[in-house]
Amino acid sequence: MDLVLGAADRYVFTPYVYPATWPEDSFFRQTLSLLIVTNLGAYILYFLFATLSYYFIFDHSLMKHPQFLKNQVYREIMFTVRALPWMSIPTVMLFLLELRGYSKLYDDIGGFPSGWFQLIISVLSFLFFTDMLIYWIHRGLHHRLVYKVDRF
Structure with a gap:
């Protein structure tokens, strides 16, 4: 950025x-x-x-x-x-x-101590972490205290 x-x-x-x-x-x-x-x-x-x-x-x-x-x-x-x-x-x-x-x-691949391997592991772990976090946030928003549904 x-x-x-x-x-x-x-x-x-x-x-x-x-x-x-x-x-x-x-x-x-x-x-x-x-x-x-x-x-x-x-x-x-x-x-x-x-x-x-x-x-x-x-x-x-x-x-x-x-x-x-x-x-x-x-x-x-x-x-x-x-x-x-x-x-x-x-x-x-x-x-x-x-x-x-x-x-x-890091601004370039040379900044990573382990090079491309660390870059790939960082990207995959970031995607896994954010996807998991979004799942749990979404699931939490469907809790009955947050998302109230009128039942007949």
Whole structure:
């Protein structure tokens, strides 16, 4: 993320957004810049892939189902648009930690002590950990104290 933020600072933020008196390594400026870059990227990715998914993957016959709500697609888009800034806050905090040097992320393969092997193991363990965490969060959200369902 430091490479992306560096390019955004050099070509967009410094000449057009921030006054020249704000230092680029300021905590406040970095946080604000990361919020802008992360949210802009999230919206671009969401609308690009949601549009492609809607036109090429989504089964449009489902819209004729009796339980399909009026304006459901619009409502889901609006829900996502409102939720993305809140979801970006933990991401920005992690990006900020990485940017300020509190991570073990390497910019090139030579930074890994064991080379490609460690890179592959790191990627696989990251995917396993995040997938497992998402599963348990999803499962927890279906707990009866969180997700109340009216029963007949």
